[in-house]
Amino acid sequence: xxxxxxxxxxxxxxxxxxxxxxxxxxxxxxxxxxxxxxxxxxxxxxxxxxxxxxxxxxxxxxxxxxxxxxxxxxxxxxxxxxxxxxxxxxxxxxxxxxxxxxxxxxxxxx
Numbered sequence: 001x002x003x004x005x006x007x008x009x010x011x012x013x014x015x016x017x018x019x020x021x022x023x024x025x026x027x028x029x030x031x032x033x034x035x036x037x038x039x040x041x042x043x044x045x046x047x048x049x050x051x052x053x054x055x056x057x058x059x060x061x062x063x064x065x066x067x068x069x070x071x072x073x074x075x076x077x078x079x080x081x082x083x084x085x086x087x088x089x090x091x092x093x094x095x096x097x098x099x100x101x102x103x104x105x106x107x108x109x110x
Contacts, residue, residue, distance in 0.1 A: 005031070007087040010080050017077035019066060023084065026059035030088075046102035049095035056088045056095075063088075 008027040015024055033051040038044055063085040070078060 003087055004091055007084050011084055014077055014080055017081070018070070019062065019077075019081070022062060023059060023081065026055045026062075027084065027088075030055035030059070045108065046098040046106060049098035049102065052088075052091055052095040053099055056092055060085060060089050060092060 008031050011024040011027040015021055017023070030052045034048045037048050037051075041047065063081050067078075067082060067085060072078070
């Protein structure tokens with residue numbers, strides 16, 4: 001949470017960036033449903049991984065494609081996109097495991 005939230009809120013500064021609204025939109029769609037999930041379940045659970053998978057997987061694909069095609073540079077959008085790409089890619093690796101646990105019946109709340 002201490003890394004995911006700041007990285008994904010960083011995307012709000014990118015609405016005028018080269019990729020437009022799609023990156024901030026997908027960041028928020030991966031984040032906002034978790035507020036409701038945490039509230040309904042009275043804490044953090046593996047169910048919170050599902051919105052990440054649904055919205056951040058396409059976002060990571062878009063960002064990866066952009067980072068491969070754009071010339072490497074030190075501009076704010078390029079660095080911010082790279083940060084979000086790395087952070088959300090790592091998160092997705094954990095989210096696959098958590099989603100598998102959730103659908104496998106492990107519905108514990110932390």
